[in-house]
Amino acid sequence: MNTDMHQYYSSCVQCPRRCGVDRAAGRTGFCGETNGVRIAVACLHFGEEPLVTVHGGSGTIFFTGCTLRCAFCQNYQISQEGMGRSVSSDEFTGICLRLQDAGAENINLVTGSHIIPQLAEYLKAAREAGVIIPYCWNTSSYESVDMLELLKDTVTVWLPDLKTLSNTLAKELFAAEDYPDAAKEAVIWMIKNNPLKIITKTVNGIEKEKIQQGVIIRHLFLPGRFEETADTLEWLKKNADGKAVISLMSQYTPVPFKEDEAHLAKRKQALSAIENRLVNKTEDGDLRDLIDAYDFSYLFYQDLSDDTSWLPDFNKIQPFSNALAKPVWHWVTGFVGQDVKL
Numbered sequence: 646m647n648t649d650m651h652q653y654y655s656s657c658v659q660c661p662r663r664c665g666v667d668r669a670a671g672r673t674g675f676c677g678e679t680n681g682v683r684i685a686v687a688c689l690h691f692g693e694e695p696l697v698t699v700h701g702g703s704g705t706i707f708f709t710g711c712t713l714r715c716a717f718c719q720n721y722q723i724s725q726e727g728m729g730r731s732v733s734s735d736e737f738t739g740i741c742l743r744l745q746d747a748g749a750e751n752i753n754l755v756t757g758s759h760i761i762p763q764l765a766e767y768l769k770a771a772r773e774a775g776v777i778i779p780y781c782w783n784t785s786s787y788e789s790v791d792m793l794e795l796l797k798d799t800v801t802v803w804l805p806d807l808k809t810l811s812n813t814l815a816k817e818l819f820a821a822e823d824y825p826d827a828a829k830e831a832v833i834w835m836i837k838n839n840p841l842k843i844i845t846k847t848v849n850g851i852e853k854e855k856i857q858q859g860v861i862i863r864h865l866f867l868p869g870r871f872e873e874t875a876d877t878l879e880w881l882k883k884n885a886d887g888k889a890v891i892s893l894m895s896q897y898t899p900v901p902f903k904e905d906e907a908h909l910a911k912r913k914q915a916l917s918a919i920e921n922r923l924v925n926k927t928e929d930g931d932l933r934d935l936i937d938a939y940d941f942s943y944l945f946y947q948d949l950s951d952d953t954s955w956l957p958d959f960n961k962i963q964p965f966s967n968a969l970a971k972p973v974w975h976w977v978t979g980f981v982g983q984d985v986k987l
Contacts, residue, residue, distance in 0.1 A: 654762070660676070660788055674759075676711060676712050677709075685728050688972045703781070707756070708760065709723050709729030738776070745777070753804070756785065781804055808824065810829075832884075844857050866894065878939055893944065
């Protein structure tokens with residue numbers, strides 16, 4: 646690790662938690678990670694917003710570790726349980742190039758907030774090696790603006806969550822009472838530095854819009870917490886409408902966690918802050934009325950569904966359903982061959 650990189654990890658204050666631990670010496674902070682870049686899965690993903698998947702799918706890379714501890718996290722195996730392995734800059738570049746060659750519209754970087762200094766160097770090296778498609782920063786938004794500055798001009802597409810504006814709910818569900826303030830600051834920085842640029846891409850006579858630069862702000866409706874979503878949409882209307890795309894998600898799905906009794910009991914206590922169930926038709930109707938009332942310039946909203954087959958299992962080479970993703974790299978096997986049965 647070079648001297649410049651060492652300063653970020655020797656007494657780590659990269660995220661708002663500011664743990665201060667010496668990750669360079671192999672210790673871990675709240676994120677669960679030392680100073681390496683660890684990855685669980687890379688795949689072509691077709692379940693993102695249409696502006697991101699476009700024709701070829703999003704080249705999605707799932708990083709190990711996280712600055713939050715969301716009680717309902719569908720990716721808990723990699724965000725909370727440490728599934729994944731370290732990759733060098735060269736291997737990371739190889740993964741990006743393989744995704745690009747497979748037709749990816751972008752490189753979608755999922756939950757890398759705890760490794761920004763090292764990852765920023767990896768991204769520049771991959772660009773120099775021939776990666777020409779946009780980088781997308783797919784984040785919980787619980788991160789420091791000082792760290793986001795390291796990604797400026799390298800990342801052009803931003804996919805931040807704005808999970809809640811309630812400090813109480815953030816403390817109960819994410820173990821981060823200050824989440825709302827940190828997330829709002831991060832999202833405002835992203836909007837300010839990345840004006841929307843949406844182009845049209847035509848393949849085989851079919852035209853689709855593609856985001857080349859800008860911000861898509863995601864908000865997941867939590868069952869039984871309509872007021873939280875109303876408050877969040879009000880803030881977005883004032884601060885993001887016309888400057889960013891809004892994506893309101895109704896896909897909340899209870900996860901069948903495979904953990905010991907102690908961890909399950911702690912998770913159940915956190916989840917008592919919401920109604921841990923699928924979104925119902927009444928809520929769906931209320932949400933549609935709400936977004937109609939706000940009349941956002943550009944908004945995506947998911948159709949209500951009771952399908953839970955999309956929940957991932959990162960133990961598998963194909964963590965998602967075959968229709969949702971095409972695997973390219975897995976932490977156990979490395980690059981996935983064309984003849985691998987899923």
